[in-house]
Amino acid sequence: MTRVLLVGPGAIGLTVAGAVLQRPEMALAVAARTPFDTIAVELDEERIECEVPVLTDPFAITGPFHLVLLGTKAHQTPAVAPWLAAACGPDTDVVVLQNGITHRERVEPLIGPASLVPAVVNIPADREAPGHVRVGFRRHLVVPDDGPGRRTAHRFTDTFLDVDTTADWHTAAWRKLVMNAVVGTITVLTRTTNTVLLDRDARTLAVALADEVQQVAIADGAALEPRDYGPVIDLVGDAGGDHRSSMTTDRVNGVPSEWRVRNLDVIQRAEKHGVDVPLFRHLTTLVRLGEPSDRP
Template sequence: MTSEKPDVAVVGPGAIGTTVAAALHEAGRTPRLYGRTPRERVELRVGPPGADERVEVPGPVLTDPDAVAGVVDLVFLAVKATQVDDAAPWLAALCGPGTVVCVLQNGVEQAATVGPHVPRGAVVPAVVWFPAWTQDDGVVHAPGEVRLTLPDVPAAGPVVDALRGTRCDVDVSPDFVTAAWRKLLQNAVAGLMALTGRRSAVFTRPDVADLALAYLGEGLAVARAEGARLDDDVPGRILALFQRPPGDQGTSILTDRDAGRPLEWAVRNGVVSRRGRAHGIPTPVSDLVVTLLAATSDGPG
């Protein structure tokens, strides 16, 4: 960091980006906001249903990379994995030799995907453990604990410092690969919600539960081959998360399907098949899920 009060930017102030921006703003570290949609401010509602605690983060949200005033100390990149190339002009304008880019995205390939766009800075992947979504009125709702996991690398230090004392807890893990693949398995099986068009209650169907466990079993084998230290009970524990009442839990890939947007199938699901092939591990369920998600996302038809 170049100062005790770092210059921070959030690129992509959607649900996850707004949540992190609000945490920074509450701590007196209001970030610059950059995205596709111009807004005067972004707003977060926190707490369970019925709660009305709100945090308003002043903008504006700038939409032109040419308007960037200069490089910053820290960038939180919160665009979807399908939008990384579109965000490249922002990264070029915001990143200098000392800039750290914390990638708030799904998947286990953030560094490889974002790294080529940050030749002068450092990229730190993050596991995002909290749900957040944008309501019809444009306000983002984060109903529970806000937490990130980062790898135990020197470049994680500025991220930890920026979020210290905020509502966003940060864990630094020496076994980041395990945390990343644990979350990847959860995201991958959530793809069944996008294929069925149903929320989490669909996993209470015995046939869907059996399919989910078969899919998670393949993913577990691939994760272990990648170095993740995950126990045999992980598939069952992930399934139980989706099966617990009230059954109305959503997922961003389902939201994107409902909105007709491209799906993050490659980073959430395709990676299981790709890495399985690299390790010689058969993944027939994964291959079928990936084919259907790709067709759902990209067509034709």
């Protein structure tokens, strides 16, 4: 049996857990802050439902797991350090299901001898209730083409979740971050869904922001073609439908958001590489001032 622990059963963690439940050789447990009994994953074509053991105390863990799925928001990672310490051993793969480009810096210090698998998450999902998630039109992770990454992709064979490996994970992560930084900044400040990008002025602003952020990505080593994002912005506004980014949901709910991994990390890389991002920097100031805990 492959022992699997999901730490942080939110929208994305529950979705990936649903794929684990499709593999009979994997035994799933959940480390939760808010307890529940049953996981229910709503896909367009089917519903996966299963009772699972839910733990609320890291001291209840006996021995390491083979696979740990980290599904908290990036800024919630330090709070789950006791879970990671209890669940990780030399044979553990820790899949970090978070946005951004700094998975390794954030999580590697917390997992001892375990192997880290950073994932680019392409899954629009909304949690409806504790343990219950509705999953949108894409179910796709991108992980590095190394031993732990290939092992992870293999584990999800024949499930609804596509896990691809890439020799250039850094570029894949930056490609997503360019869009997250641009779309997140606009939707957080306007408290809107992605359809705001159908507005002509909002689209012009998105392109101007993407111009700046993509220069940072390229300076940071991402193999992105300059100015290739127009169609992507159109797709996010159109096919993305009324999806509200998780950062915007947090802002609307008045709780801390992931602005550091979506905005501050970009600005710090811009400073490191000497790239000027005046528009993105000023809008990030407004994003920061709207955070519950980052105002003066």
